[in-house]
């Protein structure tokens with residue numbers, strides 16, 4: 173039989189067995205769609221998390237007090253008051269940290285803010301004016317406080333976008349006075365909206381760190397010292413300089429006994445990357461299961477439907493079909509089915525993932541990005557196609573090996 | 584050289600406990616152009632024999648020489664070619680492809696042949712016309728009456744102009760009128776077109792069309808008789824050929 177007629181026979185075979193054709197295609201569509209959807213969502217989540225870290229700035233090096241917690245039950249926070257004013261002064265000395273450009277102390281705490289009858293729960297960040305530089309944080313309305321304000325423990329506050337809309341609505345906020353922890357703060361600036369970012373500055377009140385330490389939090393230490401390296405290539409060197417300075421300041425000779433930790437944006441990205449790859453592995457497992465389930469579906473339909481056609485195979489052989497004719501017919505049928513199923517699955521999977529991404533952007537207001545998982549699509553297509561081929565061909569071969577009359581007798 | 588030569592043919596189904604001998608020591612020859620009826624009680628092994636002769640099943644021992652060559656010596660693809668080119672098989676249960684038109688059903692053997700594609704349509708039309716089914720050409724096989732199905736099956740069996748047409752109780756499912764029509768077609772194929780016809784029947788009436796009757800009982804040949812011309816059925820237009 174010529175190739176042309178093999179194709180024709182196969183397509184006619186598919187048309188004559190519509191229900192099974194549709195079911196097989198459906199099985200493949202589900203398998204391929206599921207894996208694309210799951211992996212695309214996983215990648216989206218991963219990108220979202222990593223993007224937030226990137227929002228930190230690639231030259232940022234953060235020093236934290238206490239040991240870096242290694243797990244939820246870790247007592248790493250016991251030294252969390254270890255970063256002192258003395259440390260800050262030492263770090264500020266050019267000869268100690270030649271690779272560092274900016275150094276800024278950071279303290280933070282939860283609080284509520286009240287304006288007239290409205291209250292809003294936010295995070296208070298006590299910082300220096302370098303904040304604007306390090307976190308690339310333009311003030312949309314008003315101004316940022318100055319070094320003078322820091323020295324003078326001024327009760328000025330720069331509020332995040334969400335804080336402004338929650339407390340003031342459309343009204344002008346600059347110049348108004350809000351109450352936090354029983355103290356009155358004058359709003360001198362409103363930050364531009366930042367969207368989802370690592371510190372969630374949209375829901376923050378930013379005040380001079382001296383004011384925060386003395387009036388609001390009642391602490392002497394810093395929660396973090398945020399620094400910026402002179403360039404991206406100097407980031408590890410900067411981290412090293414900071415560590416040496418702090419060890420000397422704290423009389424630490426054994427680096428495993430550090431009572432502080434230093435993380436860079438790169439570290440953080442790597443750390444979160446590890447978390448998100450666990451997420452991805454989990455999602456891949458879910459996808460694999462959906463693929464197996466889809467595969468079993470395809471396998472069943474193929475096994476049953478091709479076995480059902482044992483009689484047809486017997487008849488075709490009785491009329492002069494060679495085993496090769498039979499096998500190429502069923503091979504082509506399987507290829508056409510998996511091809512159609514695969515293409516529909518890829519289109520459906522891609523458009524569903526895209527649609528859901530759009531929904532996430534719209535409804536959850538996240539900077540979610542759609543990505544098409546090419547390898548997942550290939551895997552889904554490959555696995556379901558292979559299963560379709562194997563379980564389409566296996567019963568066909570079994571039937572073709574029977575004598576025509578035994579195949580014809582099959583009920 | 585005989586077309587078909589069978590020597591001590593046996594067929595045993597299954598093995599071990601389930602071993603069922605069905606044909607014992609069958610021997611006969613059939614020449615080109617013969618019209619042979621195989622008769623015998625139910626379960627005597629008639630269908631089994633016809634399947635062996637039609638290359639649809641393998642015999643257990645003995646020899647079956649088709650066109651001068653032992654059947655078992657043909658390779659798989661050669662067997663497919665013989666089934667396609669030399670043999671036409673009419674099954675008792677029709678075995679038409681469902682959801683497929685009469686025309687496509689009849690054309691099916693041509694797909695597996697080396698006959699040029701350009702002539703397929705005409706050959707199928709001709710075969711359909713020979714069995715008087717032209718008006719049902721584009722009907723789905725499932726929409727046909729029993730007699731029409733059987734005639735479609737005959738058209739399919741003769742579309743490749745085989746040397747032998749095997750028919751397993753072709754009239755068994757039909758009333759006497761459509762059964763008669765089917766027999767007329769087979770008789771014409773034999774007498775006008777020279778096809779060798781080997782058919783199985785229960786009915787003496789049907790067998791009367793044949794020139795030779797082989798009776799089988801319990802898997803053995805009981806009798807093999809040539810029917811005298813004057814005893815053969817008459818009363819139709821084909822008579823004048825005798």
Ligand SMILES: Nc1ncnc2c1ncn2[C@@H]1O[C@H](COP(=O)(O)OP(=O)(O)OP(=O)(O)O)[C@@H](O)[C@H]1O
Pocket residue numbers: 596597603605623624625626627628629630631632
């Ligand atoms: N595949 C098989 N396995 C085992 N036994 C079989 C098989 N096919 C047929 N037989 C047995 O072979 C015997 C002959 O069967 P066959 O179909 O040849 O009879 P038959 O003469 O055509 O009968 P009928 O007139 O009823 O069609 C029966 O007893 C049957 O049970």
Ligand SMILES: [Mg+2]
Pocket residue numbers: 629630631751
């Ligand atoms: Mg029978």
